[in-house]
Structures are given as structure tokens and as C-alpha cells.
Amino acid sequence: xxxxxxxxxxxxxxxxxxxxxxxxxxxxxxxxxxxxxxxxxxxxxxxxxxxxxxxxxxxxxxxxxxxxxxxxxxxxxxxxxxxxxxx
Numbered sequence: 001x002x003x004x005x006x007x008x009x010x011x012x013x014x015x016x017x018x019x020x021x022x023x024x025x026x027x028x029x030x031x032x033x034x035x036x037x038x039x040x041x042x043x044x045x046x047x048x049x050x051x052x053x054x055x056x057x058x059x060x061x062x063x064x065x066x067x068x069x070x071x072x073x074x075x076x077x078x079x080x081x082x083x084x085x086x087x
Contacts, residue, residue, distance in 0.1 A: 011030050011031065011086035011087055012087070013027075013086075013087045014084055014085065014086050014087075015084065015085050016082075016083070016084055016085075017032070017073050017083040017084060017085050019041075019073045019074060019075040019078045019083070020072065020073070020074070020075055021074050021075045021076050023072070024043070024071050024072045025070070025071060025072060025073070025085055027087050028069050028070065028071050028087070029068070029069055029070050029085045029086060029087050030067070030069065030086050030087050031065050031066055031067045031068060031086045032065070032066045032068060032070065032073070032083055032084070032085060032086070033063075033064070033065050033066075033083065033084040033086065034060045034061075034062065034063070034064045034065075034066065034080045034081075034082070034083055035062060035063070035081060035082025035083065035084070036062055036080055036081030036082045037059075037060060037061050037062040037080060038060060038078070038079030038080035038081065039056055039057065039058045039059070039060065039077060039078060039079045039080060040056070040057045040060050040066070040073065040078055040080045040083070041054060041055070041056045041057075041073070041074035041075075041076060041077035041078045042054070042055055042056075042057070042068070042070040042072065042073055042074065043055075043070060043071045043072035043073075043074065044068065044069065044070045044071070045069070045071075052071060054074060056077050060080050065086075073085075
């Protein structure tokens with residue numbers, strides 16, 4: 001999942017994320033905002049295997065912005081709430 005975003009520019013599109021085990025986000029994110037603390041299970045590109053892989057980020061505090069490019073926020077294993085995608 002190669003990004004075409006300029007990493008210096010701020011996000012121009014934001015939307016609330018509904019975690020799903022089967023539906024990808026409309027576009028990959030630049031980052032994710034987590035409003036409610038918890039774990040975050042995401043689908044992200046693994047450059048070593050060149051495939052999309054599930055990763056669980058544990059203990060994300062409320063109010064955190066994670067600068068990660070993901071194609072999906074999984075329902076399973078996500079306990080964080082009020083997730084907002086920034087692209």
C-alpha cells in the first residue's frame with residue numbers, strides 16, 4: 001500500500017471509523033485519532049512480506065494520534081473507541 005500523500009501536509013479529509021473485519025476504509029489513512037483508550041487492530045502493509053497483515057496495537061491512550069497508514073480497522077481485537085481516520 002504505497003502512499004501518494006505528501007507527509008508534510010496536514011490531513012485534508014477526516015471521518016469517523018466503524019471497525020469492520022471485512023470492509024476496508026474508503027482510502028488508506030495518513031493517521032488515526034483514538035478518542036477512547038484501548039487496543040487497535042488494523043490492516044497494514046508489511047514491507048517484508050509485501051502483503052497486508054493484521055497488527056494489534058495495545059494500550060493506545062485516549063487522545064492519541066497514531067501516524068500510521070492503514071487500509072482497515074478491524075472489529076475483532078479493537079477495544080479503542082471514537083476512532084477518526086485522517087487522510
